[in-house]
Amino acid sequence: MGDLVGAAFGFPAVLFTFALAVVVGYWALVIVGGLGVDALDSDGGAEASDGGLPGALSAIGLGGVPASVTLSVLIAVAWFGSFTGSAVLPQDNVLSDIGVFAAALVVAWFAAKLLVRPLRRFFPDEVVASRSDFLGQVCVIRTGRVDAQFGQAEVTAEDGSSALVQVRQTGEYELSAGTTALIYDYDADGEFFFVMPFNAAHPRS
Structure with missing residues:
Protein backbone atom coordinates (compact mmCIF):
# COMPACT_ATOMS: atom_id res chain seq x y z
CA MET A 1 0.00 0.00 0.00
CA PHE A 123 -22.08 18.80 -29.94
CA PRO A 124 -22.74 20.60 -33.25
CA ASP A 125 -21.05 23.94 -33.75
CA GLU A 126 -23.00 26.71 -32.06
CA VAL A 127 -23.84 29.69 -34.20
CA VAL A 128 -22.88 32.70 -32.11
CA ALA A 129 -24.17 36.15 -32.85
CA SER A 130 -21.60 38.42 -34.46
CA ARG A 131 -21.55 42.20 -34.59
CA SER A 132 -22.70 42.23 -38.21
CA ASP A 133 -25.86 40.37 -37.17
CA PHE A 134 -26.94 43.43 -35.20
CA LEU A 135 -27.02 45.74 -38.23
CA GLY A 136 -30.60 46.57 -39.11
CA GLN A 137 -31.86 45.43 -35.71
CA VAL A 138 -33.97 47.49 -33.34
CA CYS A 139 -32.46 48.21 -29.94
CA VAL A 140 -33.54 49.94 -26.73
CA ILE A 141 -31.40 52.74 -25.31
CA ARG A 142 -30.31 51.95 -21.74
CA THR A 143 -28.36 55.11 -20.86
CA GLY A 144 -29.66 58.57 -20.05
CA ARG A 145 -28.31 59.93 -23.30
CA VAL A 146 -26.61 58.90 -26.52
CA ASP A 147 -24.22 61.26 -28.27
CA ALA A 148 -21.01 61.07 -30.30
CA GLN A 149 -18.99 60.02 -27.24
CA PHE A 150 -21.29 57.97 -25.03
CA GLY A 151 -24.22 55.57 -25.08
CA GLN A 152 -25.33 51.99 -24.55
CA ALA A 153 -28.28 50.01 -25.84
CA GLU A 154 -29.75 46.55 -25.44
CA VAL A 155 -30.23 44.52 -28.62
CA THR A 156 -31.82 41.09 -28.96
CA ALA A 157 -30.43 38.57 -31.45
CA GLU A 158 -32.55 36.22 -33.52
CA ASP A 159 -31.85 33.34 -31.11
CA GLY A 160 -33.43 35.34 -28.28
CA SER A 161 -30.20 36.26 -26.50
CA SER A 162 -29.65 39.90 -25.61
CA ALA A 163 -26.50 41.97 -25.43
CA LEU A 164 -25.59 45.41 -24.15
CA VAL A 165 -23.65 47.21 -26.87
CA GLN A 166 -21.91 50.56 -27.23
CA VAL A 167 -23.86 52.97 -29.43
CA ARG A 168 -23.27 56.48 -30.79
CA GLN A 169 -25.18 58.97 -32.93
CA THR A 170 -24.27 61.87 -35.18
CA GLY A 171 -25.80 64.47 -32.86
CA GLU A 172 -29.00 65.30 -34.70
CA TYR A 173 -31.31 63.10 -32.59
CA GLU A 174 -32.48 63.07 -29.01
CA LEU A 175 -32.02 59.57 -27.62
CA SER A 176 -32.64 58.79 -23.97
CA ALA A 177 -33.26 55.73 -21.81
CA GLY A 178 -36.15 53.63 -23.08
CA THR A 179 -36.04 55.06 -26.61
CA THR A 180 -36.31 52.56 -29.45
CA ALA A 181 -33.55 53.00 -32.01
CA LEU A 182 -32.33 51.35 -35.19
CA ILE A 183 -28.76 50.10 -35.58
CA TYR A 184 -27.59 51.08 -39.06
CA ASP A 185 -23.79 51.05 -39.04
CA TYR A 186 -20.75 49.79 -37.11
CA ASP A 187 -17.44 51.52 -36.39
CA ALA A 188 -14.75 48.83 -36.19
CA ASP A 189 -12.10 51.21 -34.85
CA GLY A 190 -14.22 52.53 -32.01
CA GLU A 191 -16.13 49.22 -31.59
CA PHE A 192 -19.53 50.89 -31.39
CA PHE A 193 -22.74 51.02 -33.43
CA PHE A 194 -24.41 54.05 -34.97
CA VAL A 195 -28.11 54.36 -34.14
CA MET A 196 -31.01 56.57 -35.06
CA PRO A 197 -34.57 56.81 -33.71
CA PHE A 198 -36.57 53.91 -35.07
CA ASN A 199 -39.66 55.99 -35.73
CA ALA A 200 -37.59 58.31 -37.96
CA ALA A 201 -36.16 55.41 -39.99
CA HIS A 202 -37.58 53.96 -43.11
CA PRO A 203 -39.42 50.66 -42.57
CA ARG A 204 -37.12 47.68 -42.75
CA SER A 205 -37.54 45.22 -45.59
Missing part, protein backbone atom coordinates in the same frame (compact mmCIF):
# COMPACT_ATOMS: atom_id res chain seq x y z
CA GLY A 2 2.83 2.33 0.84
CA ASP A 3 4.36 1.78 -2.59
CA LEU A 4 1.05 2.66 -4.29
CA VAL A 5 0.69 5.85 -2.26
CA GLY A 6 4.28 6.71 -3.04
CA ALA A 7 3.64 6.16 -6.74
CA ALA A 8 0.52 8.36 -6.65
CA PHE A 9 2.30 11.23 -4.91
CA GLY A 10 5.68 10.81 -6.54
CA PHE A 11 6.93 12.17 -9.84
CA PRO A 12 5.43 12.10 -12.44
CA ALA A 13 2.01 10.95 -11.17
CA VAL A 14 1.83 13.76 -8.62
CA LEU A 15 1.63 16.25 -11.52
CA PHE A 16 -1.76 14.78 -12.38
CA THR A 17 -2.95 13.67 -8.91
CA PHE A 18 -4.10 17.10 -7.81
CA ALA A 19 -5.50 17.87 -11.26
CA LEU A 20 -7.52 14.65 -11.03
CA ALA A 21 -8.90 15.79 -7.67
CA VAL A 22 -10.04 19.02 -9.33
CA VAL A 23 -11.69 17.02 -12.12
CA VAL A 24 -13.56 14.86 -9.61
CA GLY A 25 -14.74 17.96 -7.76
CA TYR A 26 -15.80 19.62 -11.01
CA TRP A 27 -17.95 16.67 -12.09
CA ALA A 28 -19.42 16.45 -8.59
CA LEU A 29 -20.62 20.04 -9.03
CA VAL A 30 -21.98 19.21 -12.48
CA ILE A 31 -23.94 16.28 -11.06
CA VAL A 32 -25.53 18.37 -8.30
CA GLY A 33 -26.29 21.15 -10.78
CA GLY A 34 -23.78 23.73 -9.61
CA LEU A 35 -22.02 23.94 -12.98
CA GLY A 36 -22.74 23.23 -16.62
CA VAL A 37 -20.73 20.75 -18.69
CA ASP A 38 -19.64 23.59 -21.00
CA ALA A 39 -18.61 25.96 -18.19
CA LEU A 40 -14.99 26.03 -19.39
CA ASP A 41 -16.09 27.04 -22.89
CA SER A 42 -18.01 30.17 -21.90
CA ASP A 43 -16.32 33.41 -22.88
CA GLY A 44 -19.24 35.77 -22.38
CA GLY A 45 -18.47 37.67 -25.60
CA ALA A 46 -20.69 38.59 -28.47
CA GLU A 47 -18.48 36.81 -30.95
CA ALA A 48 -16.89 33.36 -31.00
CA SER A 49 -13.26 33.31 -29.94
CA ASP A 50 -10.57 31.04 -31.31
CA GLY A 51 -8.35 31.65 -28.31
CA GLY A 52 -8.36 30.37 -24.77
CA LEU A 53 -8.64 26.76 -23.68
CA PRO A 54 -11.06 25.58 -26.41
CA GLY A 55 -8.78 27.09 -29.05
CA ALA A 56 -5.72 25.37 -27.59
CA LEU A 57 -7.49 22.00 -27.56
CA SER A 58 -8.64 22.49 -31.15
CA ALA A 59 -5.05 23.21 -32.16
CA ILE A 60 -3.99 19.73 -31.02
CA GLY A 61 -6.96 18.02 -32.65
CA LEU A 62 -9.16 17.74 -29.59
CA GLY A 63 -11.83 20.34 -30.37
CA GLY A 64 -15.49 19.83 -31.12
CA VAL A 65 -16.67 18.86 -27.64
CA PRO A 66 -16.81 20.79 -24.35
CA ALA A 67 -13.32 21.46 -23.00
CA SER A 68 -14.33 19.99 -19.65
CA VAL A 69 -14.92 16.57 -21.24
CA THR A 70 -11.63 16.58 -23.14
CA LEU A 71 -9.59 17.78 -20.16
CA SER A 72 -11.17 15.18 -17.88
CA VAL A 73 -10.14 12.37 -20.22
CA LEU A 74 -6.66 13.79 -20.68
CA ILE A 75 -6.04 14.16 -16.95
CA ALA A 76 -7.59 10.80 -15.95
CA VAL A 77 -5.68 8.79 -18.56
CA ALA A 78 -2.43 10.68 -17.95
CA TRP A 79 -2.73 10.06 -14.21
CA PHE A 80 -3.47 6.35 -14.64
CA GLY A 81 -0.61 5.94 -17.12
CA SER A 82 1.93 7.77 -14.96
CA PHE A 83 0.74 5.99 -11.81
CA THR A 84 0.99 2.57 -13.45
CA GLY A 85 4.37 3.32 -14.95
CA SER A 86 5.74 4.60 -11.64
CA ALA A 87 4.44 1.51 -9.81
CA VAL A 88 5.91 -0.95 -12.31
CA LEU A 89 9.23 0.64 -13.29
CA PRO A 90 12.14 1.24 -10.91
CA GLN A 91 11.77 4.37 -8.83
CA ASP A 92 14.34 7.11 -8.21
CA ASN A 93 15.38 6.95 -11.85
CA VAL A 94 15.14 10.34 -13.52
CA LEU A 95 15.25 9.03 -17.08
CA SER A 96 12.62 6.42 -16.30
CA ASP A 97 10.34 9.02 -14.68
CA ILE A 98 10.68 11.37 -17.66
CA GLY A 99 9.90 8.51 -20.03
CA VAL A 100 6.79 7.58 -18.03
CA PHE A 101 5.65 11.20 -18.03
CA ALA A 102 6.07 11.56 -21.80
CA ALA A 103 4.40 8.21 -22.50
CA ALA A 104 1.45 9.10 -20.24
CA LEU A 105 0.87 12.34 -22.14
CA VAL A 106 0.97 10.60 -25.52
CA VAL A 107 -1.40 7.84 -24.41
CA ALA A 108 -3.75 10.44 -22.89
CA TRP A 109 -3.79 12.39 -26.16
CA PHE A 110 -4.60 9.28 -28.20
CA ALA A 111 -7.34 8.24 -25.75
CA ALA A 112 -8.91 11.70 -25.82
CA LYS A 113 -8.76 11.82 -29.62
CA LEU A 114 -10.50 8.44 -29.88
CA LEU A 115 -13.24 9.63 -27.51
CA VAL A 116 -13.71 13.06 -29.07
CA ARG A 117 -14.28 11.74 -32.57
CA PRO A 118 -17.62 9.95 -31.94
CA LEU A 119 -18.80 12.60 -29.46
CA ARG A 120 -18.52 15.50 -31.91
CA ARG A 121 -21.84 14.67 -33.53
CA PHE A 122 -23.58 15.29 -30.19
Whole structure:
Protein backbone atom coordinates (compact mmCIF):
# COMPACT_ATOMS: atom_id res chain seq x y z
CA MET A 1 0.00 0.00 0.00
CA GLY A 2 2.83 2.33 0.84
CA ASP A 3 4.36 1.78 -2.59
CA LEU A 4 1.05 2.66 -4.29
CA VAL A 5 0.69 5.85 -2.26
CA GLY A 6 4.28 6.71 -3.04
CA ALA A 7 3.64 6.16 -6.74
CA ALA A 8 0.52 8.36 -6.65
CA PHE A 9 2.30 11.23 -4.91
CA GLY A 10 5.68 10.81 -6.54
CA PHE A 11 6.93 12.17 -9.84
CA PRO A 12 5.43 12.10 -12.44
CA ALA A 13 2.01 10.95 -11.17
CA VAL A 14 1.83 13.76 -8.62
CA LEU A 15 1.63 16.25 -11.52
CA PHE A 16 -1.76 14.78 -12.38
CA THR A 17 -2.95 13.67 -8.91
CA PHE A 18 -4.10 17.10 -7.81
CA ALA A 19 -5.50 17.87 -11.26
CA LEU A 20 -7.52 14.65 -11.03
CA ALA A 21 -8.90 15.79 -7.67
CA VAL A 22 -10.04 19.02 -9.33
CA VAL A 23 -11.69 17.02 -12.12
CA VAL A 24 -13.56 14.86 -9.61
CA GLY A 25 -14.74 17.96 -7.76
CA TYR A 26 -15.80 19.62 -11.01
CA TRP A 27 -17.95 16.67 -12.09
CA ALA A 28 -19.42 16.45 -8.59
CA LEU A 29 -20.62 20.04 -9.03
CA VAL A 30 -21.98 19.21 -12.48
CA ILE A 31 -23.94 16.28 -11.06
CA VAL A 32 -25.53 18.37 -8.30
CA GLY A 33 -26.29 21.15 -10.78
CA GLY A 34 -23.78 23.73 -9.61
CA LEU A 35 -22.02 23.94 -12.98
CA GLY A 36 -22.74 23.23 -16.62
CA VAL A 37 -20.73 20.75 -18.69
CA ASP A 38 -19.64 23.59 -21.00
CA ALA A 39 -18.61 25.96 -18.19
CA LEU A 40 -14.99 26.03 -19.39
CA ASP A 41 -16.09 27.04 -22.89
CA SER A 42 -18.01 30.17 -21.90
CA ASP A 43 -16.32 33.41 -22.88
CA GLY A 44 -19.24 35.77 -22.38
CA GLY A 45 -18.47 37.67 -25.60
CA ALA A 46 -20.69 38.59 -28.47
CA GLU A 47 -18.48 36.81 -30.95
CA ALA A 48 -16.89 33.36 -31.00
CA SER A 49 -13.26 33.31 -29.94
CA ASP A 50 -10.57 31.04 -31.31
CA GLY A 51 -8.35 31.65 -28.31
CA GLY A 52 -8.36 30.37 -24.77
CA LEU A 53 -8.64 26.76 -23.68
CA PRO A 54 -11.06 25.58 -26.41
CA GLY A 55 -8.78 27.09 -29.05
CA ALA A 56 -5.72 25.37 -27.59
CA LEU A 57 -7.49 22.00 -27.56
CA SER A 58 -8.64 22.49 -31.15
CA ALA A 59 -5.05 23.21 -32.16
CA ILE A 60 -3.99 19.73 -31.02
CA GLY A 61 -6.96 18.02 -32.65
CA LEU A 62 -9.16 17.74 -29.59
CA GLY A 63 -11.83 20.34 -30.37
CA GLY A 64 -15.49 19.83 -31.12
CA VAL A 65 -16.67 18.86 -27.64
CA PRO A 66 -16.81 20.79 -24.35
CA ALA A 67 -13.32 21.46 -23.00
CA SER A 68 -14.33 19.99 -19.65
CA VAL A 69 -14.92 16.57 -21.24
CA THR A 70 -11.63 16.58 -23.14
CA LEU A 71 -9.59 17.78 -20.16
CA SER A 72 -11.17 15.18 -17.88
CA VAL A 73 -10.14 12.37 -20.22
CA LEU A 74 -6.66 13.79 -20.68
CA ILE A 75 -6.04 14.16 -16.95
CA ALA A 76 -7.59 10.80 -15.95
CA VAL A 77 -5.68 8.79 -18.56
CA ALA A 78 -2.43 10.68 -17.95
CA TRP A 79 -2.73 10.06 -14.21
CA PHE A 80 -3.47 6.35 -14.64
CA GLY A 81 -0.61 5.94 -17.12
CA SER A 82 1.93 7.77 -14.96
CA PHE A 83 0.74 5.99 -11.81
CA THR A 84 0.99 2.57 -13.45
CA GLY A 85 4.37 3.32 -14.95
CA SER A 86 5.74 4.60 -11.64
CA ALA A 87 4.44 1.51 -9.81
CA VAL A 88 5.91 -0.95 -12.31
CA LEU A 89 9.23 0.64 -13.29
CA PRO A 90 12.14 1.24 -10.91
CA GLN A 91 11.77 4.37 -8.83
CA ASP A 92 14.34 7.11 -8.21
CA ASN A 93 15.38 6.95 -11.85
CA VAL A 94 15.14 10.34 -13.52
CA LEU A 95 15.25 9.03 -17.08
CA SER A 96 12.62 6.42 -16.30
CA ASP A 97 10.34 9.02 -14.68
CA ILE A 98 10.68 11.37 -17.66
CA GLY A 99 9.90 8.51 -20.03
CA VAL A 100 6.79 7.58 -18.03
CA PHE A 101 5.65 11.20 -18.03
CA ALA A 102 6.07 11.56 -21.80
CA ALA A 103 4.40 8.21 -22.50
CA ALA A 104 1.45 9.10 -20.24
CA LEU A 105 0.87 12.34 -22.14
CA VAL A 106 0.97 10.60 -25.52
CA VAL A 107 -1.40 7.84 -24.41
CA ALA A 108 -3.75 10.44 -22.89
CA TRP A 109 -3.79 12.39 -26.16
CA PHE A 110 -4.60 9.28 -28.20
CA ALA A 111 -7.34 8.24 -25.75
CA ALA A 112 -8.91 11.70 -25.82
CA LYS A 113 -8.76 11.82 -29.62
CA LEU A 114 -10.50 8.44 -29.88
CA LEU A 115 -13.24 9.63 -27.51
CA VAL A 116 -13.71 13.06 -29.07
CA ARG A 117 -14.28 11.74 -32.57
CA PRO A 118 -17.62 9.95 -31.94
CA LEU A 119 -18.80 12.60 -29.46
CA ARG A 120 -18.52 15.50 -31.91
CA ARG A 121 -21.84 14.67 -33.53
CA PHE A 122 -23.58 15.29 -30.19
CA PHE A 123 -22.08 18.80 -29.94
CA PRO A 124 -22.74 20.60 -33.25
CA ASP A 125 -21.05 23.94 -33.75
CA GLU A 126 -23.00 26.71 -32.06
CA VAL A 127 -23.84 29.69 -34.20
CA VAL A 128 -22.88 32.70 -32.11
CA ALA A 129 -24.17 36.15 -32.85
CA SER A 130 -21.60 38.42 -34.46
CA ARG A 131 -21.55 42.20 -34.59
CA SER A 132 -22.70 42.23 -38.21
CA ASP A 133 -25.86 40.37 -37.17
CA PHE A 134 -26.94 43.43 -35.20
CA LEU A 135 -27.02 45.74 -38.23
CA GLY A 136 -30.60 46.57 -39.11
CA GLN A 137 -31.86 45.43 -35.71
CA VAL A 138 -33.97 47.49 -33.34
CA CYS A 139 -32.46 48.21 -29.94
CA VAL A 140 -33.54 49.94 -26.73
CA ILE A 141 -31.40 52.74 -25.31
CA ARG A 142 -30.31 51.95 -21.74
CA THR A 143 -28.36 55.11 -20.86
CA GLY A 144 -29.66 58.57 -20.05
CA ARG A 145 -28.31 59.93 -23.30
CA VAL A 146 -26.61 58.90 -26.52
CA ASP A 147 -24.22 61.26 -28.27
CA ALA A 148 -21.01 61.07 -30.30
CA GLN A 149 -18.99 60.02 -27.24
CA PHE A 150 -21.29 57.97 -25.03
CA GLY A 151 -24.22 55.57 -25.08
CA GLN A 152 -25.33 51.99 -24.55
CA ALA A 153 -28.28 50.01 -25.84
CA GLU A 154 -29.75 46.55 -25.44
CA VAL A 155 -30.23 44.52 -28.62
CA THR A 156 -31.82 41.09 -28.96
CA ALA A 157 -30.43 38.57 -31.45
CA GLU A 158 -32.55 36.22 -33.52
CA ASP A 159 -31.85 33.34 -31.11
CA GLY A 160 -33.43 35.34 -28.28
CA SER A 161 -30.20 36.26 -26.50
CA SER A 162 -29.65 39.90 -25.61
CA ALA A 163 -26.50 41.97 -25.43
CA LEU A 164 -25.59 45.41 -24.15
CA VAL A 165 -23.65 47.21 -26.87
CA GLN A 166 -21.91 50.56 -27.23
CA VAL A 167 -23.86 52.97 -29.43
CA ARG A 168 -23.27 56.48 -30.79
CA GLN A 169 -25.18 58.97 -32.93
CA THR A 170 -24.27 61.87 -35.18
CA GLY A 171 -25.80 64.47 -32.86
CA GLU A 172 -29.00 65.30 -34.70
CA TYR A 173 -31.31 63.10 -32.59
CA GLU A 174 -32.48 63.07 -29.01
CA LEU A 175 -32.02 59.57 -27.62
CA SER A 176 -32.64 58.79 -23.97
CA ALA A 177 -33.26 55.73 -21.81
CA GLY A 178 -36.15 53.63 -23.08
CA THR A 179 -36.04 55.06 -26.61
CA THR A 180 -36.31 52.56 -29.45
CA ALA A 181 -33.55 53.00 -32.01
CA LEU A 182 -32.33 51.35 -35.19
CA ILE A 183 -28.76 50.10 -35.58
CA TYR A 184 -27.59 51.08 -39.06
CA ASP A 185 -23.79 51.05 -39.04
CA TYR A 186 -20.75 49.79 -37.11
CA ASP A 187 -17.44 51.52 -36.39
CA ALA A 188 -14.75 48.83 -36.19
CA ASP A 189 -12.10 51.21 -34.85
CA GLY A 190 -14.22 52.53 -32.01
CA GLU A 191 -16.13 49.22 -31.59
CA PHE A 192 -19.53 50.89 -31.39
CA PHE A 193 -22.74 51.02 -33.43
CA PHE A 194 -24.41 54.05 -34.97
CA VAL A 195 -28.11 54.36 -34.14
CA MET A 196 -31.01 56.57 -35.06
CA PRO A 197 -34.57 56.81 -33.71
CA PHE A 198 -36.57 53.91 -35.07
CA ASN A 199 -39.66 55.99 -35.73
CA ALA A 200 -37.59 58.31 -37.96
CA ALA A 201 -36.16 55.41 -39.99
CA HIS A 202 -37.58 53.96 -43.11
CA PRO A 203 -39.42 50.66 -42.57
CA ARG A 204 -37.12 47.68 -42.75
CA SER A 205 -37.54 45.22 -45.59
